[in-house]
Amino acid sequence: MSKPPISRFPIPEIADLPEDIRSRILTVQEKSGFVPNVFLVLARRPDEFRAFFAYHDALMDKPGNLTKAEREMIVVATSNANQCQYCVIAHGAILRIRAKNPQIADQVAINYRKADITPRQRAMLDFAMKVALEAHTVGDADISGLSAHGFSEEDVWDIAAIAAFFAMSNRLANVSNMRPNDEFYMLGRVEKQV
Amino acid sequence: MSKPPISRFPIPEIADLPEDIRSRILTVQEKSGFVPNVFLVLARRPDEFRAFFAYHDALMDKPGNLTKAEREMIVVATSNANQCQYCVIAHGAILRIRAKNPQIADQVAINYRKADITPRQRAMLDFAMKVALEAHTVGDADISGLSAHGFSEEDVWDIAAIAAFFAMSNRLANVSNMRPNDEFYMLGRVEKQV
């Protein structure tokens, strides 16, 4: 069958986009070799696009105690709980690359409790899942539990904010039928590619 | 008892904040007569602050078919489903003011199915709640159901994006113990105040 569209909403032409957005998309394309569909799906709303990626970068690229792979673990675990195809497949690829581990994304997505992760990462994901699924019950004991694993106050914020940001992102992707690019499926699965 | 803190995380001094953030906060204060705590709680992370409010404004202040009151209805209904005290109380106040209706916020928060709203607004909130609670099941029938009530493709995006943004915002507020300002409780409750 012919390939399904990448969104239930219309996709703008890249040439018609505001300069800053077009430029960001072309930079990504140059770096990755393709344009992840999230850029195209969100580009129809330039202001939302700018805010989304500014927020994303502030959480995923900032310095801090969480490794980049750990941040992606949070995305992958919570996104499968939310049944978000785009987020699990796209960020699963990034997680494999960041962790230099071709198995980690599938493990964390399906059942992070059985994944090859450290006890500290397990505590991080337990908390992230609580934020994703029942943030209203988070209390002091959760924070001190993280502290016992060496997580600082800043780390707690980071874990929570990443889980919260993808709570939003998962919903946008599910409503828009955002389709993962073909390229993501194999990224980071063959060790030499990493 | 002494008043509890407005966040479990430290709050920066307004004087120490980057100029743009300080300026935004002072403008809000001037307009509203007080600084809603969400500004102070998020200010410790300037980049996240900027992205959060840019996103918020893009969704809540942009032109479109949804009235400002209707957008606030989405916030209030989904935020009570997520048990977010700050969001229900702060946006409940805004909803009362926008709708010029002192009862609407409590009604929509507790059980929007029993609120004094139109069938079109009921359909809007049914969809917003589905996005908030089980976005993975959203399908074509939901979109055509909204269309039957006169909602355009842009409106569908708006409803979904507002529900998604507050899925994030509710989680941030619940994890940080974000405390609603005293001022919100009475805003819009007395008709002449509107």
Added chain:
Amino acid sequence: MSKPPISRFPIPEIADLPEDIRSRILTVQEKSGFVPNVFLVLARRPDEFRAFFAYHDALMDKPGNLTKAEREMIVVATSNANQCQYCVIAHGAILRIRAKNPQIADQVAINYRKADITPRQRAMLDFAMKVALEAHTVGDADISGLSAHGFSEEDVWDIAAIAAFFAMSNRLANVSNMRPNDEFYMLGRVEKQV
């Protein structure tokens, strides 16, 4: 729009009611300045009316260690969990008055874990919510947990019975579309009114 009816079921004329019921309603009206709709909605079934209010008074007005405000906290927290508009709005008003605190009802309704309450009250509400939502799992550990906060056996019964009674009341109100009186929205919100 014209005001919606206060019930999906017909409402009897007060003049046609049995004397004891009519008298109770007139007494309430005299004391409160209006007739709370629950009296009118239930009056069509005189025997059920009598039993309902006898039960209500036995639980809410009897002497005991729980303050009247604490009993109302149980009503407000469990009624929002059951999405009962009448009960949250009507008993929210009573709670504000009993507690002489204009903020407490909204806080307890939306997320009692974030409300300005004592640890003892938090334990009381944790238990009440368990009774409301999963009474089949209540066990000895719950009782001894309450005991550690100074609750006696009689208090445990009171908490459970109030949560149980409003499990019934919430369902009656939700099925009948029981509408909160306009008066409840503002009661207890302005301190001097208390």
Added chain:
Amino acid sequence: MSKPPISRFPIPEIADLPEDIRSRILTVQEKSGFVPNVFLVLARRPDEFRAFFAYHDALMDKPGNLTKAEREMIVVATSNANQCQYCVIAHGAILRIRAKNPQIADQVAINYRKADITPRQRAMLDFAMKVALEAHTVGDADISGLSAHGFSEEDVWDIAAIAAFFAMSNRLANVSNMRPNDEFYMLGRVEKQV
């Protein structure tokens, strides 16, 4: 092992009870050959006892279109959903007797969708379960669905009120560890006993 107590709360001596309560208990004992434990467990709170049984009788013994067996079906189905041992076993016995059917109680308790009941009774139980489990979603379509099966407005009230009353009763029994009398297990199971 020695027989467990019939409640986690103390049971008063029948001789010490107020005259009306003692009399009601003795009447039941005479008629049934034993005192169902719910009478003894609730008797420690005379006012609540009186209200509880007045309410119960108003719903279960009043004239109306629902047969007595149908009322018991509502009790049995919703009480198993609430995992209430006392209510399922005691009212299961009454249901077997009222329906003159030794199998009906077990069928209705475990999965009423598979029970030997009429389509009208199936609709009644679907509605009763909705009242028991998610009354906040009950709407006009539910009422007209019942109407299509011949249920009047009074019948709708009866079904809802019975489900609501046992929402309370189930919680009281689960918190108090109310123990079913031995006699209930066999009542109505042997056809000639009926």
Added chain:
Amino acid sequence: MSKPPISRFPIPEIADLPEDIRSRILTVQEKSGFVPNVFLVLARRPDEFRAFFAYHDALMDKPGNLTKAEREMIVVATSNANQCQYCVIAHGAILRIRAKNPQIADQVAINYRKADITPRQRAMLDFAMKVALEAHTVGDADISGLSAHGFSEEDVWDIAAIAAFFAMSNRLANVSNMRPNDEFYMLGRVEKQV
């Protein structure tokens, strides 16, 4: 009304069945005095029949530390959680017989937390219910909790495997509308019958 069919799927003639299946059915009939419907419903698929009963026997009849009554408790508790009429009624009968206790099956089915069982059996059923309802969260703490009650590694496997096997069996019975035989209802209820 005429008796409903024992399955929504056609039932083969016993005479037409493969010899081994026919023989097994006749043996059961001879021993029990009737053919439990599960044999007839599954016989239409001989290979599945053989595998099902081989698995069943391997779990329920093998030697081990769990008594036969305890194995049936696992079946009855988890099958009521899955609302499986056939399994609760048929295995409830077997449980009554194995335990020589006419009350135990109803107690364990409705709310095993209130049943007349030992703390060791309570721990066994807590674990079995976790396997039935959320096996993905089972972890080392569950295993060591069982160990503290004297359960060996083999026992843990047995409990889990029985709960897992009936997770399958309950689904087959619910989809096929498998009807419990009339005989099961009374088996083991009268002590002398045991």
Added chain:
Amino acid sequence: MSKPPISRFPIPEIADLPEDIRSRILTVQEKSGFVPNVFLVLARRPDEFRAFFAYHDALMDKPGNLTKAEREMIVVATSNANQCQYCVIAHGAILRIRAKNPQIADQVAINYRKADITPRQRAMLDFAMKVALEAHTVGDADISGLSAHGFSEEDVWDIAAIAAFFAMSNRLANVSNMRPNDEFYMLGRVEKQV
């Protein structure tokens, strides 16, 4: 870190196994190039091993209208709902090979509603998920819905039985911490391997 064990239970030596089991394992190894861990984990219980694989083969290898790829879709979708790492990863590999589609397994696992499948396959998976998650609500309308998509009575049985069998299998794998073999992760991902 060293590789975690493939089960929380001890694994027997292949040389010590009964001849039929050893032979089956060696045959699989010869055909696949490795021994899927499920064979080793279950081998400690020879009778259960034999029944498990006899059942598996009866459902997955028998002739019928469901293609082998469709049967694997049922396994993959329901196993992710049950968060079973072994089943999603192992059967995901088989699904990719059977369907000659390197993307289909990830799509079906994460959110089958967004997968590149036919409407008939969507109906099949909707039903399979209902069997996996709430088989007690399956009714005639589900069967006739499948019939409208061309599924025969035999097909309905097949779908239900596969979903039921993996309800068991998922629980066994989750309790035993069954670890997917490294080989599964890449199988069927590169088209020429198919």
